[in-house]
Amino acid sequence: MPIDTSQLPNKAPKYDLEEMLEAGCHFGHQIRRWHPQMKEWIYMQKSGVHIFDLAKTAQQLQHAYNYFYDLGQKGKTVVVLGTKRQAKDVVKKAAEENGVMYIVSRWLGGFMTNWSQISKSLNEMLKIEDGLKSGFFDQYTKFERVQMDKKRGRLERFFGGIRDLKKIPDVIFVVDPVREKNAVEEARTIGVPVIALADTDADPTLLDLIIPANDDSKRSIELIVKISIIT
Numbered sequence: 624m625p626i627d628t629s630q631l632p633n634k635a636p637k638y639d640l641e642e643m644l645e646a647g648c649h650f651g652h653q654i655r656r657w658h659p660q661m662k663e664w665i666y667m668q669k670s671g672v673h674i675f676d677l678a679k680t681a682q683q684l685q686h687a688y689n690y691f692y693d694l695g696q697k698g699k700t701v702v703v704l705g706t707k708r709q710a711k712d713v714v715k716k717a718a719e720e721n722g723v724m725y726i727v728s729r730w731l732g733g734f735m736t737n738w739s740q741i742s743k744s745l746n747e748m749l750k751i752e753d754g755l756k757s758g759f760f761d762q763y764t765k766f767e768r769v770q771m772d773k774k775r776g777r778l779e780r781f782f783g784g785i786r787d788l789k790k791i792p793d794v795i796f797v798v799d800p801v802r803e804k805n806a807v808e809e810a811r812t813i814g815v816p817v818i819a820l821a822d823t824d825a826d827p828t829l830l831d832l833i834i835p836a837n838d839d840s841k842r843s844i845e846l847i848v849k850i851s852i853i854t
Contacts, residue, residue, distance in 0.1 A: 648840075715727050
């Protein structure tokens, strides 16, 4: 269900359309790849490529900023998801700088719909980390300690960015909802709002708040993520 942005505190700055243009935020996909429901956010087509209306993108960015600000004031939990190559480093850096949890490896099936099992794996990682640091495992053989450290490393790849997560997140912010369709489907199943940076191939009816922009360019992703997830 679309988020009612009319009641949100107005804290968002005005965004520079020229900066967004220089970052390539306006480029959508080739016309043949578009989703018809994205028509509202498209300004024109040029050389077989759809071009976003950046004035509308800026407005959605303001809504997203205000929404995340409100969530932060209420102590709500946000997880940012971006597993594509262009997004991983950007998402991790922006999330860590803003104290937001993140996933950049891959979305584990059942992350929200089977949270009890996921939380067990997360707790196991934390226990292994604590045991290795405290010396609790010193009584084990060297081989056993090496195997534990390898397991810790595997778990770290999946859970490193959400080590402080105690429950199902209140909201997820997704870079490229088409790629992350499993996460979007899970969130919709249990009623967790989905905010997404979405390109012209996405179905906006599956999202609660859309930021329509280029989700393939690293510069575009970096700009959009950096100026929207501040909490």
